[in-house]
Amino acid sequence: MSLRSSFARLLRKQAGSTLQLQKPAHSVALIGAPFSRGQKRRGVDHGPAAIRNAGLTERLSGLGCRVYDFGDLSFTQVPNDELYNNLVKYPRSVGLASQVLADAVSGAVAAGHSCVTMGGDHSLALGSISGHTRQCPHLCVIWVDAHADINTPLTTQSGNLHGQPVSFLLRELQDKMPLLPGFSWLKPCLSASDIVYIGLRDVDPAEHYILKNYDIQYYSMRDIDRLGIQKVMERTFEQLMSRGQRPIHLSFDIDAFDPSLAPATGTPVLGGLTYREGMYITEEIHSTGLLSAVDLVEVNPLLGASQEEVNATASLAVDVLATCFGHTREGAHTVFDELPTPNSPDESDSEEQVRI
Numbered sequence: 534m535s536l537r538s539s540f541a542r543l544l545r546k547q548a549g550s551t552l553q554l555q556k557p558a559h560s561v562a563l564i565g566a567p568f569s570r571g572q573k574r575r576g577v578d579h580g581p582a583a584i585r586n587a588g589l590t591e592r593l594s595g596l597g598c599r600v601y602d603f604g605d606l607s608f609t610q611v612p613n614d615e616l617y618n619n620l621v622k623y624p625r626s627v628g629l630a631s632q633v634l635a636d637a638v639s640g641a642v643a644a645g646h647s648c649v650t651m652g653g654d655h656s657l658a659l660g661s662i663s664g665h666t667r668q669c670p671h672l673c674v675i676w677v678d679a680h681a682d683i684n685t686p687l688t689t690q691s692g693n694l695h696g697q698p699v700s701f702l703l704r705e706l707q708d709k710m711p712l713l714p715g716f717s718w719l720k721p722c723l724s725a726s727d728i729v730y731i732g733l734r735d736v737d738p739a740e741h742y743i744l745k746n747y748d749i750q751y752y753s754m755r756d757i758d759r760l761g762i763q764k765v766m767e768r769t770f771e772q773l774m775s776r777g778q779r780p781i782h783l784s785f786d787i788d789a790f791d792p793s794l795a796p797a798t799g800t801p802v803l804g805g806l807t808y809r810e811g812m813y814i815t816e817e818i819h820s821t822g823l824l825s826a827v828d829l830v831e832v833n834p835l836l837g838a839s840q841e842e843v844n845a846t847a848s849l850a851v852d853v854l855a856t857c858f859g860h861t862r863e864g865a866h867t868v869f870d871e872l873p874t875p876n877s878p879d880e881s882d883s884e885e886q887v888r889i
């Protein structure tokens with residue numbers, strides 16, 4: 534290639550990259566929340582490390598995101614954290630951890646980042662959503678999960694708080710909620726019409742009562758079978774955006790996927806989302822341009838039967854997050870602006886001469 538044409542190409546490249554900078558690139562904050570006291574299985578506090586090791590930062594950077602990894606939050610042990618009502622486990626620890634996370638998420642969103650919280654168990658979502666609503670009071674929530682996580686402390690059978698976070702957030706449920714030690718800071722910040730569930734297939738009787746009686750929108754796996762994931766997403770957005778566009782908080786429990794895809798998790802349930810359904814959900818959420826914060830929870834590297842199972846689950850989490858921030862299965866050319874052309878005739882001639 535002649536010096537002049539390579540210079541011209543360099544100039545074009547620079548012009549292209551200047552244009553790139555003018556496009557709004559995602560600025561993504563990563564927050565590790567290694568917390569496990571909302572459930573009883575050991576290991577979910579290693580979720581953030583597993584997701585990082587599966588290459589999250591590299592994937593997001595490769596999509597053109599500016600990534601700011603704020604590391605892991607540290608959660609102080611609360612001594613003598615006794616059962617509430619002889620049943621609900623670690624209320625003070627969950628309350629305090631969620632309070633710490635709420636401050637972190639609120640700070641990240643206030644600084645202009647899209648905020649990714651890597652769990653940890655799903656009890657953390659009461660913190661991340663509370664923190665997010667401080668900055669975006671009109672946000673809506675898409676909760677992708679095998680479970681509804683909407684038991685109250687008075688209806689739970691397991692006593693695990695990772696099955697209860699939504700009940701603390703909903704204004705309509707407050708007259709049914711006792712005050713738990715460690716939760717006095719928390720204010721309910723969502724209405725029943727602000728949340729849509731996708732992927733449900735293991736719902737307790739009291740949870741089903743709440744979903745029906747408080748008119749909460751949900752798409753179970755049966756609904757996905759019946760309607761198809763495309764219709765489900767269309768209806769989800771119709772419901773949440775009926776009075777105008779607003780920021781989205783995606784709370785994604787890895788157990789929404791079928792256990793064949795995400796085996797390393799605490800409460801797997803057969804018959805979950807396919808890979809394609811999961812990617813479609815996050816592609817559609819990305820393309821709204823309204824995604825403001827994501828929780829990716831319940832990856833538990835101690836629960837895979839093999840290292841392959843752990844790796845598969847963590848890679849799946851990375852795929853979910855990459856798709857949230859712009860990876861598409863059809864490909865994209867955001868970091869590519871021109872096809873190379875064959876050499877000009879006189880250059881070919883000179884190459885010919887060199888070969889001779």
Ligand SMILES: [Mn+2]
Nearest residue numbers: 655678682786
């Ligand atoms: Mn969950």
